[in-house]
Amino acid sequence: MKTIFVLLGIFSLSISSAQHGANELYRSGEKYNSTVYQLNNGEHQRVSQTKNEAVYRIKILNNVKTDAYIVTFGLNQEAKSVKECNAKINQRIQGFKSAAKNLGIKEDEMYVDFITQNKIYDYVSETQGSQVKVNQVDAGFEIKKNVILRFSNQVSFDDLVEKASDFEIHNIIKVDYVNLNADKIYEQMFEEAHKLLQIRKNQMSKHIEEGSEDEPTIQISFVALSPTSQYKTFQAFETSELSYSNNSRYSDKHVIRQEERKSKTFYYDGLNPQGFDKIINANTPVVGMQYVMEITMTYRKKQ
Structure with a gap:
């Protein structure tokens, strides 16, 4: 009986900010998608057996x-008319694109996305x-691109960020x-898994019961994880406590307490290495993509 392979490929290629964290991080304090949470939690069960099957x-x-x-x-960009508004924002964009080309970015590596055009209103007052x-x-009008x-x-x-600021472009929305x-990464990980599989099969040969299938069913899952989903936020500070009474019945003085601004920052928290049989590039400090391959080999009793 031939081995049955089932490929469960999950390419999460909406890959986003990490080493260059962008303003997208402010959208949510902790952004763990379900895939990351599922992979990062719980023990890695290397072997499980029932009366009908053995899973490795x-x-x-x-x-x-x-x-x-x-x-x-x-x-x-804001202006009195749409024409004036569009001309001004295009001038800034063209200047930025020219500066980006000087850094080595090609024309076909740049794209301008028209976002919104809307009217803007203000208030005037008169005293009678x-x-x-x-x-x-x-x-007037506002255009966003x-x-x-x-x-x-x-x-x-x-x-690149400094060149953008020269044209009053300060909003870094996200970095992907x-x-x-990806195919080469898959192949490398599969080769490493194959080596471990041979070792595991030699270990398993002593425990596979008589009457089991000669060849197992093998499932392969391959997941690419986005750094954006692996960022957390925190604030680190110590503060004093203040108790005060503000009873206007006995005093005409009021206590106003003003808090200092506490800075919030973010840090990259990748997958916990515990529970993996093999970690490739384990010692790298570089924040990048994390790929997970899981192979499940199932021996069932012959019917």
Whole structure:
């Protein structure tokens, strides 16, 4: 009987910010998708047996440096008319694109996405005696556009951010990570899994009961994990406690307490290495994509 292979491939290639964390991180404090949570929690059961079958599992983690980035810059422009507004924002975009080309980014690696065009309003007031009248008036138009750029590791992200600020582009919406050789990564991990599989099969041969199938059913899952889903946020500070009484019945003084601003930051918290049979590039400090391959081999009793 031939071995039955079942491939369960999950390519989560909406890969996002990590080493270059962008403003997208502010959207949520802790963003763990269900796939990451499921892989990162619970014990790795290497062997499980019932009266009808024996199941053996191998799980490999691979930390991979990214090949390229896709960064989204957001900008807006206000003016009295749509024509004037569009002309001003396009001038800023063209200036930024020219600066990006000088850094080594090609024209076909840049794209301008038109987001919104809307009217804006303001208020004017006039005083008539003791009455102040406030009216809402038309203040013009606002246009928002995104500039999306793709660049490799050879381009300095810091230089790109500085060039963007020269044209009053300060909103880094998100940064996506791209790996161009997913097939090669899969092949490498499969080879490592195959080596472990041979060792596991030799160990299993002593325990496989008589009457089981000669060849097992093998399931392979392959998951690419986004760094964005693996960021957490925290604040670190110590503060004093203040008790006060504000009873206007006995005093005309009021206590106003003003808090200092506490900075919030983020940190990358990748998959817990515990529970994996093999970790490739385990010692790298680089924040990048994490790939998980899990092979499940099932021996069933012959019917």
